Each structure stands twice: as C-alpha cells, then as structure tokens.
Amino acid sequence: MTTSKMANLKRPNLSVEVAGIKMRNPVMPASGTFGYGEEYTPFLDLNQLGAVVTKGLSLRPKAGNAMPRITETVSGMLNAIGLQNVGIDAFIRDKVPFLSRFETPVIVNFFGNSLEEYGEVAARLNDISAIAGVELNISCPNVKQGGIVFGTDPAAASEVVSLVRSRLQKPLIVKLTPNVTDITVIARAVEEAGADAICCINTLTGMSIDVRSRKPSLANKTGGLSGPAIRPVAVRMVYQVAQTVKIPVIGVGGIVNAMDALEFLIVGATAVQVGTANFIDPTAMISVIDGIEQFCIDEGMDDIHQLIGSLQL
Amino acid sequence: MTTSKMANLKRPNLSVEVAGIKMRNPVMPASGTFGYGEEYTPFLDLNQLGAVVTKGLSLRPKAGNAMPRITETVSGMLNAIGLQNVGIDAFIRDKVPFLSRFETPVIVNFFGNSLEEYGEVAARLNDISAIAGVELNISCPNVKQGGIVFGTDPAAASEVVSLVRSRLQKPLIVKLTPNVTDITVIARAVEEAGADAICCINTLTGMSIDVRSRKPSLANKTGGLSGPAIRPVAVRMVYQVAQTVKIPVIGVGGIVNAMDALEFLIVGATAVQVGTANFIDPTAMISVIDGIEQFCIDEGMDDIHQLIGSLQL
C-alpha cells in the first residue's frame, strides 16, 4: 500500500499552528507524562516533537499525594500523583535553561488551588520568553469555594480563564476535564472567556480496589484514569468540542500509535498529545509522527490540514 | 490458599435482598446483554442466577439504529443498538411464559421517550405477576423537552422516578448514566423520588473512527462504551453512590470475573450485574458466582454481607 503512491515523493506538510504556536508537526507529550522534557532525552530528540508540554506547575512547590500513587487497570492506569511539582521558581531556575536549548516550542501546564493562585502563576509565566504558551489545567478544586472543581462548572471555568487571560499575553490553551455532563458547555464558556485553544481530555476519575486487603489501590482512594481504555470517550469529546468552538482543539486520551492519533485529527483536532504511551514506549511519539506522515503519503495528501476535520458523515 | 481454610466447610450464605427482591446470590446479567433470558439457556441454568434482567423494553416495539451497531475498542466495546426491543405486548405474550418457568426473579428493564411513556410502561408492568421488579433506565433523552437526557438532570430524573413510582407497586430499581458531573446529586434525587435501589453504571458515551474511510465506526456516530475498560469509573461511581444513599446499590461496569465483582461489593454494592463479559464467555456469571463463594470460604466469611461495604480506609 505504501508503495502504491510512490509517485508522491514530496514529504507532506505536517506543520500546524495551535493558539498561535507554530509546530513542525501536531504531536506533543501530555502534561505529567514527560516530566520537564529532560527525562526522555536519552530516547528521543525533543527537536522532533511538535511541542514540549511540562508537568503541571503551581506557584509554590507541591509535594503530591502519599503512596501508592499509580496502579494498572485493564488497558489503563490510575494515577493520583497529586500534582507534585517543583514550583514555578525552581522550574524557571532549573528547567527552563535546558528547554531553551531546543527549537521546539515549550508549553507550560499549570494550575492553582484558588483563583488568585491561577492569576499569580499566569503573571509569572508571562515574563518568561522561553515559554511559547501555557496550558491551563482547570481540573483542580477551588479550595476557597468548597472544593468545587473549576472545570466542572461553566461559571467557575469562565472566571478562571478570564482572570488568567487578563494576566497573560502568551497563547492560552485551556485543558478540560471529561468528568462533566456536557463538555460543550464548558468549552463554549472557556472560548468566550478568552482561550486561544482547548485541550481535551484530562483523566476520567476512577477507583480500583485491592480485593485481598479491601483497600483502595491508591492511597488517595480515587485517581485519574488514562491510557487506551479511555480513548473512545476522548474521541467523542474532542468531536463534540470541535463541533462547538472555533478555536483549535488538541486531542488527548489513550493515543498509542498513529492510527489512534488520526482518529482525533479526523474528528477535528488540530494537534494531539501522547500521555501514558510514553511510559510504555519512550519513542511512541516518534512512531506517531512517522505514522501520520506515512498515512498522508499513502492517502496522497500533501498537507495534514486535508486530514484535520475530514470526518465523513 | 483455598485449602488453608478447609475447616470452614459450611457454604457461605450468598443471598441478598435488593429493593425487596430476594436473590440466591448477588449476580445477575446487565440489561441488553442477555436478551430476554432465553438466548443463553444452552450455556447456563437461569436458576443459578441471582436474577434475570431483560433487554430494555418500551411501550411499542422499537426498531433500533442502523448498522453497524457495535465495534470493539481497547478492552471495551461501543454499542449503539438503539434500544431495539419487541415492545411490552410481545414481551408479555412471547417471553414472560418462558421466564415464568424459572424460580429466579425476573427484573424488567424499561425506558420511555417521554415522561408519559415511562408512566404507561410502568403501569403495564405493574399488572404482571411474573415480574419481580423493574429497572428504570433513565439514560434516554426526553424527546418532548429538547432531548435532554432524564438521567443527567436531577430535576428531570426526580420527575420521571416520581411518576413511575406513582404507577408502580413493584420494587423499583433506577439505573443511572455515568455521563454526569456528579453522580451523587442524581442518586440523591432518585432516592428521594422513591427508588428502592440504584443500579450504576450504564455505558459511557464514546466514539471511534474508521481511519481509512474517515467514517465513525458506528452508524449512530457515538455509542455506549462497556467492558473492562470502564471498570475503574464504575467502581468509583458505585463507591460514591453507596456513600450517598441509604437504598441498596447494584454495581455494573466491566465485570469479567469474581475479583472484579468483589471490588464492587467491597465498595458497597449489594449486588452486581455482568454485561459485556457474557459475550466473551457465556458462563461468565457462573464463574463469578463460584468465585465469590470461594473467596468467602478462603476469607472465612459465612455471609456475603461481611464483604459488602467492607472497604478499609
């Protein structure tokens, strides 16, 4: 099949622009599965990726949850890392110099425990030239308001996005939680509040039990479900969101290979993120990029945009 | 390990009561995966099950969706059968006589496309003595009210449950959809509206794409995700609901073997349903029953109630 279209020898254009960030291809890691970029350099060249997305950062260092923090489920994993991170200062001091050595745009994922914290982190990040854009994780509870998760309520989502927008000139990607009744309502709210792009989905809340001990497998009781198990839910939500908003959508959830990534592009994602699969195969993203390119060649496409949103109904 | 507790030779009591329905063990099929009971009689004895749960019924026969209706995903399947069923009259005429020949309680799953329809079906079912109880599927859209899904809105859920309750003396189990932000809100609403038990979860909405043709794998575009992939989400929701309501909870979602079923019992389910696994192994429910019994013996329990809700935190 590959050779049948050999005539088309020109390599297809895979570059995309998301929220004003130019990427050489639409493939990047999902936050929290690629550390701060450095951890995977023995296995792949960061310059080959569309972008690098960091572990979620907060204003101050965050310790994270007690152990155990991860457990395997059928075709998925649950994690309750608890957003452990070095904090914004250490990130700027220790990680940014390394990341600046690559051509690949750096997207910083961040969160806050209150509205104010979100605003402060945004302001800090705005000053760092090495950062191409930010990804706002709104799957966190607002500790000051009874712990309601920002991303599950359109008003709260809108409020936090507006605030961040007001403190930030950089491209703003908002990452949505799938644990909602209607993701299009949240998507519309964050678009109106000034998001430049939407990333979905974050993990589905799940739980697993160690039957012998009768204890939850995770110290935190519940955790976030990721991996191939959740892909159908992610594809559905990306489809719904892409139908709803005008800003670009980044698809994430259960991508392991190029075919998986293509599902997201076809339903309208402009780019994709690979998460759990990095753990299974540290070069997974490279295979995804190569596979997308090969698919374009096989199908006689010279630009990835012919593929994006090409769903046939 | 099995032999280490040989002293305990008495068989443990596995019988449970759900919504006033007495079952010889806590294992029954999930609606829509076991036809009307007859289809699986070549492989297992219906008298061995805790209960039989029928395919969802509606007032009039329902044709269901166009093909393809099912597709496999990683450790899961998507279905968009479209609630095809023979309708309540044909069920009473053709299926009830067969089901009446067994000792096992028959639970009829049903749905409506409007409030009135729900009420009418309830009234019809109330008159049939061979039916031990009903399971109300509220994952359907209210076609008369802009298509909002009853089970995703506490007020709508409450309304439909109240109506059905007023037309029905039989035990009433309400089956919840997992596609909501906070399942405890819905659970509380249906408890207050008169449900005798809650069954959760129905399928997660998902989508998958045939990359070559760029078409959705299902004619209906989206479908319901079931199977082992969703189990962590189901366990989490059953845990949350069992913490919230006083009525019994039936756990369903991704159960394949006894260990899976035990997770649900431990987090507080009084009984469990096996769905997709019936397709993989038509005797799956028998293995689940045997495995639960063996576990009780191994752990020196003489009654399944020592296991139910035994989560250690």
Add this chain to the structure above:
Amino acid sequence: MSVNRTELLKEKGEQMQNYNTIILSNQEVSPGYFRMRILAPGFGAKARSGQFLMFRVQHLLLPLLRRPFGIFRVGLLPPDCEGMPPKEYVEILYKVVGGGTRIMSELHHGDHVELLGPLGNGFTSGAVKKVKILVGGGIGLVPLYMLASELVTQSPVRLLMGGRTRDDILAVTEFERLGVETYVSTDDGSLGEEGMVTEALKRKLVRFPDAEVYACGPMPMLKAVRDICYKRGVSLQVSLEAHMACGVGACLGCVVKGAAHTEETPQYLCCCKAGPVFMAETLDWGKIDTDDKSCGGCA
C-alpha cells in the same frame, strides 16, 4: 414450578455448546490465509453447512470479543495411539485482516482456545437433481465447501469462484475432489479467467436456467448476484456477515434489514440467529446496510 435445564434444551432442540479446547494445527495456505483445525468432539454431528462459530482467540481479554468464522469443514483425525477414538475436529479457513486474526495466525498446535457453536441457520438443500451453482468471493468460499459436500450426493454442483488475485483463490482442488466442477476468475487474470465472477454466473444461468444459486462473498458481489438471480427468477440463498458481539441473538448488534423493512415499520433480522444464511427474498436489498468493509471479500 421450575424447569429442568436438560429437558429445556431437548424441548428447544438447542445444539450449540461452548468448547474449551485446543488447536490441532494452524497453517498458512496462501499468503494471508490460514486454516485452523480445532479439536471439537461431537461438533461435527451437530453442524450443518452455512453455520458458524464464535472463536475466542486467547484466554487473555485481547481481543475482547469473540470472532465469528464460518465452518469450513468437520472431520476426523486418526488417534495419537492405537485403541483411542479418532479425533473429531472442526476446521476454519480465515484471512488475516486485523488485530484478532493476526493473533490467531500466531497460534500453534496445542494452544488453548474456546469456541461457541454451531451457531445460526445454515443452507437448505433445495430440490434434488436440480443443478446447484455456488458462487464464492474470496474468503466467502468458506461455507460453500461443506454445502458442496452435502449437495454432490443429490445434484450436479458447480462452483464459481472469484478473487482479486490467484492468492485469493482457495481450496479449489478440494472442491474438485468432491466432484464439483469449478470455474475460477480473478480481477487481474492471474488465475482462471480475468473478470468478475458474476459474468460467469450469467453464462451458467443461460445454460441452467432453473439452477439454484448459493452465494457468499463481499456485499457488492452479493448484490450483483442477487440482481442477476432476481431478474431471472432464480432461487438464491446468501450467507451474510455482520459485526457480532454475542453470536446468539442476545445483543442485537448484528442485524440486517428484512424484506418487509420500511422506515416506519422497520424489520431487523439478527444475522447470527435468523442468518447468517438467508433466502434472498427475505432481505431488503435496496438498503441492506451491512457494512461493506466488513465483508470477507476478495479484497
């Protein structure tokens, strides 16, 4: 009050069974096509031509669902040691098309597998002595072999076999050994005549206008065969494919539209229970929406 299961099965005439068994052999017979023999005591006595089985690829839940395969043939192998009964087997013939069949192709003698069967309604034999024309497209020839072996005892049988290339033409010598006259055509002319198997069918029907036709293959081929038979008033039985989860009529995932189907009063028939073999006139050919991709097919 309660019913006894054994009586119930007798009363219903149910034959299907779940076999926990092993593979006897699994060989590539043409590039991408494999034949697998599976130990299945008692299966042969129950199976009728056109029926199928649901095959569980591995005990691991990958793939999750069972895969449907036609019964190619049933038979006996000599026992491993003298005095033992011969080994009854069922044989399937499959094409590697996706994840499940790929894993199948890597299984070996002795590997543990499960199968559910025999399932569904098979072919009906038709009038004795009348010429029978079997039309097979690619892997669609599978259910025709057992059918042929039943038919040859009472009628002249012709097989029209089509495929994309020579690699897609399978088991022809075995049909010939049964005494079936076979005609082969391929899209690229690499074996037999170049062209479509439907052209051969038209010619045959000129010679044998009251023949009875049996067809299995990709949906476009079946539609063409049906048009040809319909116009000529020729009796046709077709074996269909549909995505299946249960194989026993419980999930309603595998339906096809019946002849009485309309948008207002839909008639959906379970391919696994009412089929997979249907009399052509019982189906809605205008709109049958069995997913074309999913046909066994020449491709």
Add this chain to the structure above:
Amino acid sequence: MSVNRTELLKEKGEQMQNYNTIILSNQEVSPGYFRMRILAPGFGAKARSGQFLMFRVQHLLLPLLRRPFGIFRVGLLPPDCEGMPPKEYVEILYKVVGGGTRIMSELHHGDHVELLGPLGNGFTSGAVKKVKILVGGGIGLVPLYMLASELVTQSPVRLLMGGRTRDDILAVTEFERLGVETYVSTDDGSLGEEGMVTEALKRKLVRFPDAEVYACGPMPMLKAVRDICYKRGVSLQVSLEAHMACGVGACLGCVVKGAAHTEETPQYLCCCKAGPVFMAETLDWGKIDTDDKSCGGCA
C-alpha cells in the same frame, strides 16, 4: 540555537537505552521463580550493581505498563557459529506474583521483548577491605549478586539470605562460587536455620562491628535491618521497590519519603531516579509508605 542530541547525552552521561530484543532463555529455577536471559549488546558495559530495567512483556498492550526488575547479572554466551562475536546478555530473576509475571513465565527463547535500561542509581562499593554483609529476603537477593561479584575483589563478603521456605532461597551456590560466605535461614526451617535473617545479622555485627551492610527484601525486613544498623552506627544501603510507570523520573508515581520529609515540607524522592538504592540515612524510616504488598519479599 538548538542542541545536538548526541552531545547532550554525552554531556549528561546518560547510559540508558531502549532495547528491542529477544529472549535467550527463560527457565523455572524454583517453584514460581524464573530466570530469563535477554540478548542485550552493550548493556553489560553500562550496568552497575543495584540498577534495574523496565521490561515490556509483550508487544500487545497487555500488560499495559512495563514491569521493573533488578539486574541479576550480565554476561556473555558463546556465539552460535564460529567467527561471530559472543552474545551479550542481561539476566533477570523473577517471581510470578500477578498477571504480568505470569505472562512472562510463558515466554520462550526467541520471543520478542523490549527493555529499558540500565536505570536508576546502583550501590556504592564502600571502603576497601571492610567486611561487607549483604542481607537478602526472598527475591530481594536479585541486586545482591552483581554487587557481590564487584565487592569480592576488594573485601570479604558475607551473604545472609532469608526466605519463607527452601523454595524461596535462590542462587546460593552461585554466591558461594564467587567466594561469598553464605548463611541461610527460613521461616519454617526447611533450609538453613529456622528464624529471621535479622537475627543472623545481629550476630554477624557482633563479630564485625564495622562491617558495611547492603540489604534488599520486603519492607518489614528492611525496617528491621535498618533499626539494627542504626542502633549500631553501621553503614547501610537499601534497595527499595515502588510501583512504577515510567522508570525514568517522568511520572512521579514511584516516590518514597526522604529523611527531611515533614508534613509541611514534604520531601519525596523518586525511587526510579534517586534510587532504587538509597543510603539508609537519606530516607524517612518512620513513615516510609512504600506499599508493603508490593515488596518482592520472602512471602
């Protein structure tokens, strides 16, 4: 502006690599315990004792995550034919405890596997000539073999090996062949002394009060060993286990509490990156909450 990857790796001294390779052998050496040799050219030159690897059981996504295993030893096998270079292998020694290790136990010579390694920080050799006491509990002996082979060249080495029954005592003769004096104890007395390995340690430390101790095994054993060494001011290195997803410090799933840990200013160390070998004094022993179930352990 941009950096060259090869330079970068040199600059960082990174040694780890993903090997797409095959199994050379996989044998059950004691009930439930297997040794697997995996072809890994170049691995041996990089690996240090106490490091581990992440093993991908099958190319299929089942199990989903890789499994961490200590490096038991590295070595060379004679080439298949003359003139070829010898085959470099890495050997792991594992216990079947769950789904992943069960599938591993069914793999054969020639099966394709992937491994990521060598990963983590290994043991440090300590003072030349000082007596080294290695304490192993069950499968916890794995990282001690390579350590012993490094230490014997410069110091007297003693192995105290504990297990539940004789079946849990592995590879003792191989340690002896290195010139290591070994003492065995089992819970049921079925091999060596009846009792806990920690009792043997106390006795040894009376004789060699300035010995250096290295331990690997289930957490209760490690805690007891740590208490014994702490009270006596003896230097201790421990190798820990934790549930791991990535093995390279990216997921933060595998942390243990550091000595400076408090509720207010938590100190979490990645077991895969800062460990798996730690100097005992760098850890918070009061509250280390490495999940007890997950220890290789005698049990």
